[in-house]
Amino acid sequence: MTITREQIRELADFQDEKSCAISFYFQPSTPRNKAHKEDTILIKDLVREALRNLESKGKKDCARADMDRILRLSAELRSNGTHAKALFACSAQNIWHEYDLPANLSNTQLFVDRHFHLKPIAHLVGASPLLGVVLVDRQRARIFELRMDELIEREDLFHSLPRRGRSDGFAGYDGGHAQRRVEDEARQHFKNVAEVLKDLLEKGVFEKWILACQDAHRSMLDPQLHSYVSQALIGHFHADLGHISHDEIRTHAQAIVERWQADRRHELVTQALSQARSNGRGVTGLRRVLRSLELGEIQTLLIGETLQSHAIECPGCGHIDAHLVSYCPACGRATQEIVDVGEAILPWVIRRDIETFYVKEDPEFDKVGNIAALLRFRSDNIQPISTAVADELGRAGAAYPGRLRRFASR
Ligand SMILES: [Zn+2]
Known part of the structure; x- marks a missing residue:
């Protein structure tokens, strides 16, 4: 089973007070034939280390059953070598979820914590649009959904169109032209396809799409596309x-998505850094990014892959602070230290559906603290607001970011 955004959101909301939430990511090693045994040994080591760690905190028992189950699973994982796997478990709360992932995780990892660790899949929520791949010729059309590395044909999406000539088992939309008025019918066909696309984008079935066709057909479809549909097109390949x-x-569609994501990431990093320099709609550095996150200002978050920063978290209100203070400045409760702030902020990010990109080896980005954001608005620049409201925001802004939304200029 592949994971959906909704499932990732549910995982982000999960908390275990006893800190026994297990996140296990399995990446099959290559070459496969030689590595079976190594994978099993690695998993055994990870489990042993995690249990030792828990024992030192006096709570080995809470994860024992889940760990045993992971060890049993490792034999099964060996035989399914082509997929990576994500597993989230907490036996105390009766939770055990397994998902297949594309085999491109950085490595096999095991975490036991208060929250599930979601960094290896966070990009699936924030930076991966719901993507349609549309194949079309003069007479027919097919629509696919690309979800991670899975391509699924969606026949159902043509339900609004009259269908003819499907006797050959063709799964898409077939306009079935009569001999006469062929040009008219072709035009009507492309118009129908354009209408379906507009409808799908408006309903949020897809956010972006890729077109596959012959060049001659592209020039017939293009004029029929609503401008909003044209803007959502991220690439074309010949088919x-x-x-x-x-x-x-x-393969074609994945290459287009990867190129689009790389371009977008590059563009957003450049934008965030220059906006931050001019005190515009950009911020850099952990302290400032955390503040913007809590104020609900962030549109796009950029995190360095190697970001490893300590911070504190308040178990009461969820406030995260880069200052290692013992008591929460927002609600006064005793704080807990977090080792990986890049992981700890993900529940916030996922809940708010913030577009998130991980940035690799970028010296300029590294210089500004390995974390940055583009803002949808900047609360300290919003004008005009009355003094009373400003006071209220000053007092309660951090604890009640929702109040700021009323002033958001999108
Ligand atoms: Zn607090």
């Missing part, structure tokens, strides 16, 4: 609808 294979479609 003969009758002959292209499932794997070819997926």
Whole structure:
């Protein structure tokens, strides 16, 4: 089973007061034939280390059953070598979820904590649009959904269109042209496809899409597309609808998505840094980013892959602070130290559906603290607000970020 955004959001909301929430990520090692045994040994080591760690905190028992189950699972994981796996468990709360992932995790990892660790899948929420791949020729159309490395045909999406000529088992939309008025019918066909696309984007079935067709057909579809649909198009590849294979479609589409994401990441980093320099809609550095996060200002979050910063978290109100203070400045409760702030902020980020990109080896980004954000607004720049409201924000802004939203200029 692959994981959905909704499931990731639920995982982000989960908390175990006893800190026995287990997150296990399995990345099959290569070459596969040699590595079976190594994978098993690695998992055994990780489990042993985690249990030793828990024992030192006097709570080995809470994770024992789940750990045993993970060890049993490791034999099964060996045989399914092509997929990576994410597993979230907390036997005390009766939770055990397994998901298949594309085999491109950085490594096999095991965490036991108050929250589930979601960093390896956070990009699936924030920076991966719901993506449609549309194949079209003069007469027919097919729509696929690309979810991670899975390509799924969606016949159901043509339900609003009249269908003819489907006797050959063709799964998409077939306009089935009569011999006469062929040009008119082709135009009507492309118009129908454009309408379906507009509808799908408006309903949020897809957020971005990729077009696959012959060049001649592209010039017939283009004029029919609503401008909003054209803007959501992230790339095109050449395809003969009758002959292209499932794997070819997926490979082309994935290459386009990866290029689009890389371009977007680069553009956003450049924008955030320059906006921060001019005190505009950008901030850099952990302290400032945390503040903007709590104020609900952030539109896009950029985190260095190597960001490893200590901070504190308040178990009462959830406030996270880069100052290692013993008591929460927002509500006064005793704070807990967190070792990986990049992980600790993810529940906030996921809950608010903030677009998130991980930034790799960028010296300029590293210089500003390995974390930055683009803001949808900047609360300290909002004008005009009355003094009374400003006072209220000053007092309660950090604890009640929702109040600021009323003043958000999107
Ligand atoms: Zn607090």
